[in-house]
Amino acid sequence: MDIARTPSALAARPRRVLPPALRREAASLLQAAVFHLVGGTVLLTLLILGYATKRALGLDLFPGLDMLPDAEIEDALAALVSRLGG
Known part of the structure; x- marks a missing residue:
């Protein structure tokens, strides 16, 4: 140990910096x-909005043939909303 050398402060020591390639x-x-999280959220929101619009306007692609189980979908959406604190 070099006695003549004064100890340096922690702030004066060089920091370890990630290489630029690793940072990129x-x-x-x-x-x-973030893209996938935001994109998935937007897609789910659009699907829910489209389904709610279909239900509100009473639209059927094939009249008389129920393609989507509306009661089950509404129960699942209500459970999701209650789980998210709404």
Whole structure:
């Protein structure tokens, strides 16, 4: 140990910095995760909005043939809303 050398403060020590390539990869991974999270949320919102519009207007693609189980879908949406605190 060098006695003549004064100890340096922690703030004066060099910091370990990630290499630029690793930082770019981490940023790309974060951007992809955010894109998929936001995109999935927007897609789910549009599907719910389209279904609610269909139910409100009473539209049927094939009149007399119920293609979607409306009661089950409404129960699932109500459970989702209550689970999310709404």
